[in-house]
Amino acid sequence: MNSFLASIEGVSETLLIPLAARANAARFCPDLGFRDPFAEGLAYRWRLALRRFEDDLSSMRGCCLRAAWLDQQMRDFLQQHPDTLCISLGAGLDIAGGRVANGLVNTRVDW
Numbered sequence: 001m002n003s004f005l006a007s008i009e010g011v012s013e014t015l016l017i018p019l020a021a022r023a024n025a026a027r028f029c030p031d032l033g034f035r036d037p038f039a040e041g042l043a044y045r046w047r048l049a050l051r052r053f054e055d056d057l058s059s060m061r062g063c064c065l066r067a068a069w070l071d072q073q074m075r076d077f078l079q080q081h082p083d084t085l086c087i088s089l090g091a092g093l094d095i096a097g098g099r100v101a102n103g104l105v106n107t108r109v110d111w
Contacts, residue, residue: 015093016049016050016053016093017053017059017063018063018066018067018093018094019039019042019043019050019093019094020043020050020051020053020054020060021053021059021060021061021062021063021064021067022034022036022039022040022063022064022067022094023036023039023040023042023043023050024043024054024060025039025064025067028057028060028061028064029060029061029064029065032064032065032068034064034067034068034071035099036067036094036099037098037099038095038098038099039093039094042093067094067096070096071096071099071100074086074096074100075100078100078107078109079107082107082108082109083107083108083109084107084109084110085109085110086109086110086111088111097109097111
């Protein structure tokens with residue numbers, strides 16, 4: 001699997017850049033208090049293929065900021081609209097639903 005991932009480049013590699021950032025959020029952006037256990041698990045298995053993105057710290061931080069901001073926007077919305085169907089389009093290897101649903105109270109969200 002790592003050899004396949006290592007060969008991904010160009011537009012296709014944009015799938016891996018946010019994954020690498022979210023997987024390393026605790027290291028790149030400890031001030032955000034943001035973590036993505038799913039991304040951390042994938043990165044552990046794919047660590048060699050994802051290392052190539054880690055030198056671009058501004059990109060890594062930007063991905064973490066965006067994910068943390070979107071998660072908070074979803075939490076706020078779901079607290080106001082507890083009977084919601086959430087569909088994640090174009091999310092790539094992101095399962096924000098797992099991060100966002102954790103800690104929500106009195107919601108009946110379908111993901």
